[in-house]
Amino acid sequence: MLRDAACGFGSVALAALAPRYSAAAEATHHRPRAKQVIFLYMDGGPGQMDTFDPKPLLEKEHRKPFAMKKEPTQFDSNGTTLASPWKFKQYGQSGLPISDLFPHLATQADRLCVVRSMTSDFSEHTSANYFLHTGLGLAGRPSMGAWITYGLGSECENLPGYVVINGGLTPPGGLETFASGFLPADFQASVFGTGQSPLANLRPPSSPAGGSSTRGNSVGIRRQLLAELDRASAAQLGSPGSLEAAIRNYEMAFAMQTAVPELVDFKDESAETLAAYGIDHAFKPTAIYARQCLLARRLIERGVRFVELTCPVTEGNDRWDQHRRLKKGHEDNARAVDQPIAALLEDLARRGMLDETLVVFAGEFGRTPFAQGVDGRDHNPFGFSIWMAGGGVAAGTAYGATDEYGYKAVENPLQMHDLHAMMLHLLGIDHRRLTFRFGGRDMRLTDVHGRIIPELLG
Numbered sequence: 001m002l003r004d005a006a007c008g009f010g011s012v013a014l015a016a017l018a019p020r021y022s023a024a025a026e027a028t029h030h031r032p033r034a035k036q037v038i039f040l041y042m043d044g045g046p047g048q049m050d051t052f053d054p055k056p057l058l059e060k061e062h063r064k065p066f067a068m069k070k071e072p073t074q075f076d077s078n079g080t081t082l083a084s085p086w087k088f089k090q091y092g093q094s095g096l097p098i099s100d101l102f103p104h105l106a107t108q109a110d111r112l113c114v115v116r117s118m119t120s121d122f123s124e125h126t127s128a129n130y131f132l133h134t135g136l137g138l139a140g141r142p143s144m145g146a147w148i149t150y151g152l153g154s155e156c157e158n159l160p161g162y163v164v165i166n167g168g169l170t171p172p173g174g175l176e177t178f179a180s181g182f183l184p185a186d187f188q189a190s191v192f193g194t195g196q197s198p199l200a201n202l203r204p205p206s207s208p209a210g211g212s213s214t215r216g217n218s219v220g221i222r223r224q225l226l227a228e229l230d231r232a233s234a235a236q237l238g239s240p241g242s243l244e245a246a247i248r249n250y251e252m253a254f255a256m257q258t259a260v261p262e263l264v265d266f267k268d269e270s271a272e273t274l275a276a277y278g279i280d281h282a283f284k285p286t287a288i289y290a291r292q293c294l295l296a297r298r299l300i301e302r303g304v305r306f307v308e309l310t311c312p313v314t315e316g317n318d319r320w321d322q323h324r325r326l327k328k329g330h331e332d333n334a335r336a337v338d339q340p341i342a343a344l345l346e347d348l349a350r351r352g353m354l355d356e357t358l359v360v361f362a363g364e365f366g367r368t369p370f371a372q373g374v375d376g377r378d379h380n381p382f383g384f385s386i387w388m389a390g391g392g393v394a395a396g397t398a399y400g401a402t403d404e405y406g407y408k409a410v411e412n413p414l415q416m417h418d419l420h421a422m423m424l425h426l427l428g429i430d431h432r433r434l435t436f437r438f439g440g441r442d443m444r445l446t447d448v449h450g451r452i453i454p455e456l457l458g
Helices: 002-021 056-060 105-111 125-134 144-152 174-178 211-237 241-263 271-277 284-301 326-350 416-426
Strands: 036-041 078-081 088-091 096-099 112-118 162-165 190-192 306-309 357-362 366-372 376-380 384-389 397-399 409-411 436-438 441-443
Touching: 036 144, 036 284, 036 326, 088 105, 096 105, 105 112, 105 326, 112 409, 112 416, 125 174, 144 162, 144 306, 144 416, 162 284, 241 284, 271 284, 271 326, 284 306, 284 326, 326 357, 357 416, 366 384
Parallel strands: 036 306, 036 357, 112 397, 162 190, 162 306
Antiparallel strands: 078 366, 088 096, 112 384, 357 384, 366 376, 436 441
16 A cells, blocks of 8 residues: 555646656757747748749749759649749848738848758658658657757646647648657647637536535546546556556646636737737638637647648648649748737837747748649649748848759758757757667667758848
């Protein structure tokens, strides 16, 4: 009895302390610039020459045969050189060029660190998506959100450390994209919706009779029974990791019944804040993404370590994947995310949170500078644009370059492993030292690759 009681009380104490004082969270490898990450995943791949990498030569050679050698493309319907339908202007003191697709984001130019020379190893959505999220083009590896919460723990007791807010589009590769792979199961993402009930079965069923007291007693009895079963299983099986993860997930689910309703209730937000994000925007995808961005800020505010946002559905389009009708598709998708993202950056800065929050905007690859068919663009992993903001990055700068057509990275090309290494570095983690023993060797997010790019640091 004494042995069981001692273990039981020790577990209670450990459970209370672990979320705040995990060993991993106490010992970063160097002084962190950021504490948390918001990852804005632009599913499908925006065109770099249509967003953040202006190419005047495309206008001069519009509808002429493409002058460079074309690499094999995803679909065999290559057309002529295709100019961007949008104009670029320089914004802010930095003079950073941004296309007319993003009039709201353009007001945040001096906060952006644009990388114009990102590359991928894959030109197909599913593999490229796994590569962006996990560092490998196959299913089964832990996502970057799982690695980051494994390395740093969580600062929140009542919410998961890693949350994905699903705007309606599950990326190619499915939920495996957000999984924990060979890491313990409690590091995988919890997927939230965007409504008032973002999780299934969040509220316990009401009792037919007896009122709240009866319901509370019932919940207490069930928890006591579960605890006894857990202790018995641990005594027989030696506390396997999957069982421990399941126990922690049940405890987290219980805590979330109180935390999540308060999280998604925006009554404490000012009317000005709600309007800035576009919560009541007439274009429904904007309203959906506005709610995602505001929810992301509220999650970060409560100590959640890693938050990812997927894109909302825009009618008649396939994500940012415009193989045809480029103008309509990119305009609809940009309209959905532009105002909410700009409001998110401004809101984080106003609250003093941007310095400790790394915001990353990226798709899995870019688009070709020549047409697919007449009015679309095919997949292009050879050189594309992403941006970062906050969290210690060099604000108001552009790094790297593609050729004069925007086809391939020709100056300071970055691999996906370099992006992951930089994200970990800004969080205070040496990407070479964040490892997990699996399959007979020490595995890491960056595998045997990854570089720190000093020019990207502010």
